[in-house]
Structure formats: structure tokens, C-alpha cells
Amino acid sequence: MANPLTSARRRPAAAIAPASFAVSPVSRALRIGWFAVAVSAVLPLGSRAFAQATAADAATQTDVAARTLAFQVPAGPLPGAIAGFAEAAGVSVSAPPELVRGLASPGVNGAYPIRQGLERLLAGTGLVAVPSGADTWILRRQPSSSAADAAILPEIQVEGRYHRSQVTEGSGSYLGGPTDSSTGLTLSLRETPQSVSIITRQQMDDQGLLSIADVLQQTPGVTVAQDNTQRYAFSSRGFSLDNFQYDGLPSLSTSDGSWDTFSTTSTAIYDRIEVVRGASGLLNGTGYPSGSVNLVRKRPTRDFQGQIAMTAGSWDRYRGEVDLSSPLSESGGIRGRVVAAQQNRHAFFDYYQQKERIFYGIVEADLTPSTLLSLGLDHQENEGTGSSWTHIPLFFSDGTRATFPRSFSPAAKWGRTVQESDKVFATLDHQFSNDWQAKVALGYKRNKLKEALISNGVGFIDADTHSMLGYTSQFPSGSKEKTIDLQLRGPFELGGRRHEAVVGWSLSSVNSHSISSNGVPTSYDIPDIFHWDNNPPRPTGYVTSEAPISTLQRAAYGTVRLRPTDALSLIAGARVNSYDWSQVWRGDGWQEPSSINVSGKVTPYAGVVYDVDAYNSVYASYTDIFKPLAWYFDRNNRQLDPQTGTSYEVGAKGEYFDGKLNTAIAVFQIKQSNVALLDPNATRPDGSAAYTAAKGVTSNGFELNAVGEVAPGWQVMAGYTYRNSKDATGAKVNTTDPEQLFKLATTYRFPGRWSALTIGGNVYWQSRIYYTASVGGRDVVADQKSYAIAGLMARYEFSRQLSASLNINNLFDKTYYSGLGSYGSAYYGEPRNALMTVNYKF
Template identity: 35%
Template sequence: MNAVSRVAIAVSVALSAPAIAAPTAPELPQTAEAIERLQITGERQSGYLVNDQDSASKLPLSIKDTPQTVSVISAEKLKDFALNDINSAVEYSATVNVEQVETDRTYFSSRGFELTNIQTDGLGLNHDYGTTTGRVDAALYERIEIVHGANGVMTGVGSPAATVNLIRKKPTSASQASISTMLGSWQAKRVEADVSGALTDSWRARAVLVADDRESYLDRYATNSQVAYLVMDYAPTTSTLITFGYSEHRNDSDGNLWGALTLYYGDGTPTNFARETNISANWSYWNVTKKQSFIDLESQLSDRWKLRAAYQRTRTDEDSQLFYTYLPDPATGLDPQTGLGLVGYASEYDYDDKQDNFDLYLSGNFNAFGGDHEVVFGVSHARLDFIDSSLYDFTTGNGFPAMPRLEDWDGNTPLPSFTDGLAGSDINTEQQAFYSQARFSLGADTKLLVGGRWNEFTAEGIGYGVDRFRDEQKFIPYFGVTHALSDATTVYASYTETFKAQNLRDRNFELLPALTGESAEIGLKTALLGDKALLSMAYFDITQRNLAVSDGTVMNPNTNAPEVVYRAADGVSSSGFEIELSGELLAGLQGSIAATSFDVDGDALVENYTPENLFRSSLTYQFEQLAALKVGASFLWQDSTSRLQGLVGPSYANAGQPIITEQGAYGRLNLMASYQFSEQLMLTLNANNVFDKTYLNSLLWAQGYYGAPRNFSASLRYQF
């Protein structure tokens, strides 16, 4: 029995009986009063409209009063469209583009730039490589908040793309328990349990357990996930709430992609492989285990001042055996007649990291100059230590085998010895910050936000033969202003800067300089339909310097293996518009409709592989005469992209012509229907990509693979 299973059983036994028998919210004066005084916002939402946010500022600002665009993927949307993993969920947001370059490694982008700030309850270090690995389950989270643009006061670093903040599920005062089962295409099976309630008048608890097992439309690819989560809160007084918890997530993948399909033949014609084509070996796997513990203390010191201290500890363990394919002679490329020319490249890769985040801040309000003003002062400390290693096989012939045609590839290749060319990293990084933000009342309707964050970032260690020492400091200013035109409508403007030390290397295997930039935004937010819906419109303008752009593949002299390298592009800019409408749009009609349109300028490669127009809509309708039935549809659309892959080599008649991979504009329609048989029992049916659109997931890399064809799932949920 593995560790996750043992934790799952322990949590289930510990909570199932007392939680269901616990007293309800009215009998919990201590906890209820503490929650009311501390203004905990986690449970205040209705349908697809969420009024409060925890991600853009540590000041108590509603989404309408925040001088940046904020999108929220609510609990109801997650449930309606069976968004059971973070990649699927974030793809439904107004502005984020999910760059699925491999099966188990994902990049995100927004407003034309890489999104590297992914947090949990406001804590988490910027991702140096901008990736998430493994299948990250969404069952732990009540909702997902996305702050569009730079978020320097909250994060201090990162690109001006966006910040994704995963808001954990918290204990509830009312006793509740549910279990759901799901069956889907490609042998997908899922069981999820969620139990919550009060234990005493000052203790509450919640547990979530998940087992998810599924195969894939890709040959040989399958995943198995197990999740266990326990969170408790304790109100020692009516002014203090302590929340603490632990989660463990294990994701095991077999037959995973490392890299993806070669998209062109040597003469420049597209390969057009079948959607199920997979380059992996039959022994390929990538196992990721993440353990996270946290504690959060909030205390109302007086009627005006509140103190919060939060600590989060994350431990990640990744083990993998990977198989990649590449063209050793780009001038000849993949032979258009025989399909030969690829060489396999095997590696055993292990990664372990330890991440600790601590945040302490004091927030409150004061009267001065005839107005009431709000202010926050805080300090934070984050440390990330990681070790990784790569092993190869240069001696047996199994480490770099010649490939057959991919149409004939079944993954059958001998397991390499993985005893050669040991290389890796041992890196320690620290970030310390001091920050402050104030919201001044310039009048009854006008508020000025002024803030800043001083960051010190240090790193030491060796990574694949390169010294990773860095010692950089940066002050990040923030300015914003809001003006209420009426009770329903607010206009705003904001400006901030960005800074991110980079770990990527150039052709000389030297680190790229720090990524810096500025981001400005103006916009309007208005409540509609009696405050049941919110319309947001924004124009943004961004400039980035030293943006990392792929610069091909070269042989690493330390490992004797091919490696992707990067160049620093200067003066890459993005400007455009976003609009989003969310909430109850008509009686019974819940939904969100969002569109983004922008222009990337300054680097042709980035301009071409970035989708500059996005449309996202999710709508559900509950019939008045048949309230048990709900039907819905979502439509995800993006415009065309392309990538210059190089020039046709001299051995072909069309030598010198550019090789361009193109993905035309495409949209995917997804449908859902649910029926509430009783207060306890509900059935939900989902159909994804119902028109069976064939598309490449991403052109961020020179390689790529195809998205999932039409697929279905059915979920049965029982609420106790």
C-alpha cells in the first residue's frame, strides 16, 4: 500500500463519523463570529459570479474595486464541465492559453507572455521554467482566481502575463458529505469523496479523497492519480482563526511524451501523423509526488487592524525514464519518401525540490484628511532548494537508437543502461521581500492605490556545468486609481513593473539576463441585472526586455546530448483589449463570455506562435418548469498560429524555401447536461470536442502533438 493510500484511509476514518454528526453553523458562535469578523471570503459566491478576490491585493477589495482584470473559475463551473484537472480548468479562463507541449509538462501564457506565477492561497514561488509537471487534480480547490497582467505587489516577480491563484477548499460549519464516481472515454475511471463539518464549537474539518485512473487516445499513454487532503480550522477566540492542513498528490504516467512529434519533412511538407501517434518508448514513465502542508493564522487585533501569518511547505519528488526523438541532420531532416531520419534519445531524469514560503502582514484602516484609508505592511520569505540529475546510455547502443517510420513505431526498444554522462543541478534560491500598499480616499468616489515591493533574490549552485550564482535586488512599484461613476460602474487605471531572474541558457550555455518590463492597464467594470452579473472591459499595454525565445538545439558539451537553448529578445511588446461578462445573464442562465484580442510586436517568432485572439464562453441553463434539469455548452476558440522551422536543405529541389508549420484558427464545442433526481443524487453527462476537431495543442516548440478527439464522460454524485 502506497503512502497516499495510507493517508487517504486515515483521513477517511478520522473524519467520516464526527463530521456528519457535527452540529450545524448556528450552534457555533465562536467559529461563526470569528469568520464574520475576519471577513473570510471563501464561501461567498453564487453560480458563475464571484464578487470577492484574494489574489490581486491584501487589501479587502472586491473584484469591481480592483484596478486590474480578475477572472474567477467558480466551483459551479468546475463541476458543470467536469474540469477535474488544473490544465482543463485554466483553459476556460478569459485570457490564459494552455501550451500543452508534452503530455506531462505544461506551459501557460497570457497577453502574449509566459505565465509563471502559480500560487496556492496566495503563496508560492515564481516558476523559473514556467512549467507544471504531471496531472494536477482540481478536487482540492474551491475556485481558481486569475489576476490579468503583472502582480508585482503580491508576487514581486514574474512576467506581466497573469497570476493563477488556486484557492483551497476550507471547512464548512454545516455538515456535508458527497461522493462522486465518473466513467469516461479511454477507460477513464474516477472516484472523489468530500466530507466537511464541525467537530466542536471551535473546531471544523474537511477531507477530500480522489482516485483517478485513465488511459488515453495516445498510444501507450495512461495516468493514475491519487489525492488526499485534510484541512482543519480552530477558533481559540472570537477574533482569531487558525487554519492548517496537509495534501498529498501522486501522479504516475506511463508512455508519456518527452518532446513531441516532428511536424515537417525535410522538403518542408507537413507530416500530418495520426492523432494517436506517440513517440514514447514502452518503458517510458514520469511519476510526480507532491506533498504540501500549511498553516494560516488570522487575528482581528482591533476594530481596525488585522494580522495574518501564513506558512506553506512543499516537497516534490519526480522520477522518470524518458524517450525523445530528434533530427541529427537538420539539413536532411525527415525523409518525405521513407519517413526515416529520426534518432531516439533516452534519459533517466530525477528531480527533488524543497520549497518553503512564509508571509506576514498587518492590514487596517485609519482616518485622515477627512477620509477613511486602508493600508497593509508585510514581509515574506521564500526558499527553494532543488536537485536534479540526468543519466544517459552512450555505450550499449540503446540510448540513441535509429527510429523506424513513426507510423510503424510501437514503442518497442530495449531499455538503456542509464549509467553514463551523469549531469545535473544542485541549486539553492532565496527571495526576501518587504512590501506595502495603501488605498487612499481622494473623495467619496475616487480611490488611489499606491504600493511597492522590495525584493532580494539570491541563488547559488551548479546546474549542468553552469554556475547559477545570482544576487539581484529590485523595487517593484505599483500605482492604481479607481473612480465610481455610479453605484454600479467603476473605471480604473493601473501601472506596475516586473522583474524575473532567468534560469534559461543561451548557445554558449550562459544564463540569460533578468527579464524586466512594464505593464499598464485601463478599464471599466459595471454590475448588471441587479448585481447578478459583472461586465469587465480593459485595454493593456506591456513591454518586455530580455524575453527568452527558443534558439534551436545544440549539443551540450557536459552531457554530449542535444539541448534546447534560448536567446534574449529585446523590446517585445503586447497591447490589446479584454472583455468578460459573468454571472446570471438571464433568469436561469448562468455563464461567462470572454474575448481577448492583442498584438505582439518585436520578435517575429513570438508573434507567429502566439494566438492573439481568444474567445471563451461557458453557459448553462436551468429550466423553470423542470428545475431538476440543467443543460450547458462551452466554446473555446483561438485564431491561427504558425512557426518558422528553418529552411529546406540543399538535398531537395526546393532548397532554401522556408519551412513553416501552420495551425489554422479552430474552436471546440463542449456540451453538458445534468439531472437532479433528488436532493441527494445527481447525474452529469459531458461531451468534449463534439465536432471532433483535429488541432495541434501548441506551436511553442518546434515539435507538437494533437489534442484529444471527441470524448465523453458520465458522473454520478451523491450528497449525504
């Protein structure tokens, strides 16, 4: 297995002027391309500042070990702490992976010479730092007084910078570390032949990203549309994004149609969120060619640490969070962590209130020096009153547009939604002496949903009287999911070179049950939708139908990474999948069964990465698409055939400033058959939405991305995406997703005496979207023109423990739709609002 702490092909982390990067015309051309990313207005300034700062360091560095610097590295896992220290000091700190595995650092805060800072960072770990060159340090076990012990600790000569840890908590960076979310192999962003973005704990804290929807709103290439008060729709490259993983374990219930609570899940329990764009069937099995989202939970630390955060914001938003981590044994071989949070809030429109509660607990135990057992659970619940099913209706009965103020609510005052999600998980990791690793992961998830609502967005407003029909319903439902994944990974020798492989087997089952109850009376006549009391009579009886659903997925998968040369990586993989889905929709004296059965479906994956030089790579990847359309029926009530196709991606990636800045350019093409599109001119026999299968849909586009540190203290996450999706006739599809997206999130921490202050902000821009409906036999269009919203943030650290931050969102109070077209309705984006957070660490 490649050493995750060193990279022999890279230079040490000494101060290197950017001019020394140029080694070939190709390299120079690629680098020009990187800096054409949409942050080009600021990035050249950052690179010049970085060059000036590093050149100044090189000129004045006569005694590196004695140089005094200000450090703020929190306690936590040792790999992450070393990464943060190395970045702050501008040095390389290296060690074999087995030397630091499972250790934790007490952190270092304050101004110290580098040598003394390292001593504090390594206190209690049994390790020491030994200088090896001007700006290079290597870690060794603390020598004993025994000559025999000393004899087995030879001098280790290591070149290369410290490889960034996967853990982002405490890193202070917007740049994530290696990830296995794409191929199953643990690869850096540059080594992965697909588009990947990692939203780190630092970015979540800086930008006030309190929910998964908030995170995906800042993720390059991802569109977030809000359908109603509690539901979001995510998409990437023009297609629904519904493949979710928890700590790398795929969740079948997020993609088989069973209701899940991931859209409103709090980020309090997560270290980072990894998003792969493009087809991801290798690890997820079935899915759209949009990508996957991996939610990675926080882990325990060997030393005690904790924090308390209190937040207050617009519309009576109040939130409290407690996060505690501690060893549970004297040696730290058993350790635990708990996170609890609660939030209460109102909304910018009438009647809506929300309560959110989160609890997370995990225990880790080192059964042996090579075996780690993890057990945990998380519970999240969301309760809303004044909830809506559809939202603001878009059209009058004559086809003209209807407009409402942002404060308008279409919901009944008594409308209520309660979501609960419980997840229990366990993993057993064992590291063999030959660097192979075996992992067993188990997951159990239970979801509950109760809703009592009135739907007012279905249909049209009478053009003369402004009357409208509302439909009362309740939807109690639930699901239980069980998952097991067995995985073996490691290096092997072939042709005198070292390669890597991963093989696995997984089994997932979901049993869900939903009840759809129309109120008696089933409809309510609203005399004037613009002037009503939002208090229709509660239904006194119900006509009920129900739908038990069973889903079973079995799969074997494998990936191999061959290294025929130092510069060339060939990645090949496949997944063999079996998928069984059945539903029986039944009511009083009737039932309607439907099922899907697929066996031995092979999803191939291929990728190639070539290192042009030490800083730039080019890549290409290919995979197939397979998505059963279990919930999509046409106007004749016939279930649509599975969606199939191919996905291609080519691009180039770069690492600059000793890996602190990553950039990427990607061009993609997705070809599909049997794409489910909403039928605007018909419904199913029961009145629900009907779909048609487009014979062929092609989506073409490209992305530009940059993430990391563009100058000392200056963090950036930026991306621009363009995509164009058309069917076989050349007509545009997925028009409620923008064709163009630009996103930028950034912070700058001042140096020297102002180092307690950090400022930053974010910008979001999207192109026009539109929704087409049929009124009286003619098509009418509702659109949201292109718009931009901006936010600001500032944080001041009063001490090493106490800080306060302010986030202002939608700074210029832009009025726009954040969701368009769900059942002919729209949802306004939030007006200008603010969040103030006070955080105390101990």
C-alpha cells in the same frame, strides 16, 4: 475596514427594472460597451428576460415574507449560504461582518416562504432575520429573555445588498466574490484596477473541469498548450504564466525553473481559482507580465456535510471522489475536512495510461473569538506509462510537413513518469478590535519527479527512408520549498475619511536537484517512424550529469488604498525584492557554475478607480516587470540578463442586476527588454536549446469579459482577448500563442416544475498559431489554423441528495493541435469524448 457584507452606495436588492439603471450619458455608453462582449448574441435576450422576471415579481409581491420559493442552498459557511439564499430569493440580507464570522449554515432545500427559509438557513447559528423594508432583511443575535441583554441589541438599520462571500462552494454562481490576489487588499472585481477572473466551484462542477489545465482552458485570456503527455505550458497576453499561489501564498518553485506538478493538479480540493492577468510582481516578486494564478483550497464547515462522486468517461476513464467536512468539537470551534480522489484512464493515442491520487486534509480551530488557526496538508501524485518527452515530429529532412493520425504515439511502451507533490501549510489569523487583521502563513512543499523516456520529436524524419533517431533519457529530480509570509492589514482614518492598507514581509527558499542521464547507447535508430513497435531497447548504463540549484527570495511589500471621495479610489504599492539563484551543472570531471544575485529591486504599483455612477467604474493601473532568466542561455552558453519592462492597463467595469452580472473592458500595453526568444538556428554547446534576448518587445491588446447571471437561472462566463506582440524590428514574437481568443461557458437551470434540470455548454475559439524551424538553412513553418471547439452539459437532480451530469467535449470532433513547437513537435487535442458523473450529497 469596509464592511464586506453591506454597501451603502448601492440600492437594496429589491426587484429593479434595468431601465432604472440609466443615470447619465456616460453610464449609458459604458453599458452599451459591456453588452458588446462576445455574448452579445444571447445577452440582450437575457437582459430582457431578467427585466420581465423582475417586473413580474414587483407586480405580484404583496407580501414578500409569505412568498414561497424553491431553495437549494447547501450547508456550508454562513456568508456563502446567505449569499446563495439572497440571490435565490431576490432580497437583501445584511449584517456586520463580526456577527457571521466563523459560523456555518445547515442549508435550506425545498419550497418555503422567505421568512421560514431564513429560519432554516440560520438554524443553530444563534441569529435571527429581522425585516427592514420590502425586500431587505438584517441579521441580529437571537434575543435573550434578559432585559439587559436586549438593551445592548439596538435596532440596526442597514441599506444595501449582501456583499458576495469569497467562498464560492454552494453559491450556485459563476461570479466570484472579493479577492486580494491582485493588490493584497480584499476588493471586489469592480474595485480592482486589473483584469481578474475567478473560476468558481460551480463552474468547475458544471463544466467537468477536473484539472488545473481544464480550468485555465476556460479562463478568459489564458492560453493552454500541451507539450507532451504530462506537461502543459500556460500563457497570458503572449507571455508564460508561471506565477502560482496557494491560498494567496506565492510559490517560488513554479517560477524559478524547478519542476512542479501544478499543470496536472486535480481541482477536487479547491473552492475557486483566481487568475490575475497582467504583471503581478507586487505580491509575487519576480515574474513575467502575464499574471498569476491563486489556487484557493476548500475550508471546513461547522456542520457535518459530505458528498461522494463517481465519474466514468471515454478511454476507460474512471474517477472516484469523497469529500467530508465535520465539526470536531461540540461547539464547532474545532472542525475538519478531508478530500480524497483517485482516477485511472487511458488516452486517445496508443499505449498511454495514467493513474492519479489525491488526498487533502485540514483542521481549523477558533483559539479565541478573534483568532483562527488552520493546519493542513495535501498530497497529489500522477503516474503515467507510455509517456512522451517530445511528441509528434513536425518535419521531414527536406522541410516538408509530416502528418500522423491522432492515435499515433511517439513514446516507448516502457516510458514512465511519476510525479509527487506534498504541501504542508499553516496560517494564524487574528482580528483586532480596531478592524485590523494580522496573519502569519507558513508553507512547505516537496516535489518529486522520476522519468524514463525516449525522445523522438527532436530532429527531422529522413525524407527518403522515414528513419529517425530517438534519444533515451531519465530525469529523476526533486525540490523542497519553504515559505513564510507575515501580513498586517486594516483601515485607518485620514482627513476625516476611512482608508485601507496592507503591509507584509516574506521569505521563500527552494533547494532542488536534478539528474540528467543519457542512455547507453544514447540514441536508437528507428527504421521507420510511421511503422515501429514502440519498444526500443532499455538502456543498460548511463552517462550522468547533475544540477543542484538553490533559490532564495526576500521581500517587503505594502499597498494603500486612499478614498479622497466616495467615488474615487487611489491605490499605490511597492515591493522591495532580493533574489539569489545559483546552479552548479556538473558531470564526470567537469562543472559549470552560474548564478544570479539581485538586491533591493523595487517593483512599484499604482492604480486608480473612479465610480462613474452606482453601476459603472473606470480604472487605470501601472506596474514594473522584473524576471531573472535563470534557465535561459545563448548559443555561447552565456546566461541572459533579467527581463525588465513596464505594464499599463486602462479599462472600465460594471455591476448590473444588483451585482449579479459583472462586465469589464480592458486595454493593455506591455513594454519589455531582454525577452528570451528561442534561437531557431543554433543550440548550446551541449546540444540543448539556445535563446536570444530581444532588445525590445511590445505587446498591445484589449479584453472584453462578462460573468454572472444574465437572467434568473442563467449563468455565463465569457471573454474575448486580442493581443499583438512585436520586437523592436516589427517582427511578430510568441507566434505559438494565438493573438485572439474567445471563450464562453454557460448553464441554464429551468424554473418551476423543471427546476431539477440544468443544461449548458462551452465554446472555445482561437486564431491561427505557427512555429518556424530552420531546415537545411531555410525557414519552414508549421501552423494550426484558427479553430473552434464546443461542449455540452446536462445535469438532473433526482432528489436533494442525488444528481447525475453528462459532459460532452469537442462535440463536433474537431482535429487540431493543442500544442505546437515544443522541440519541433506537436500535440493533438482530444477527440470527442464524454464524462458521466453521479453525485450523492449527505
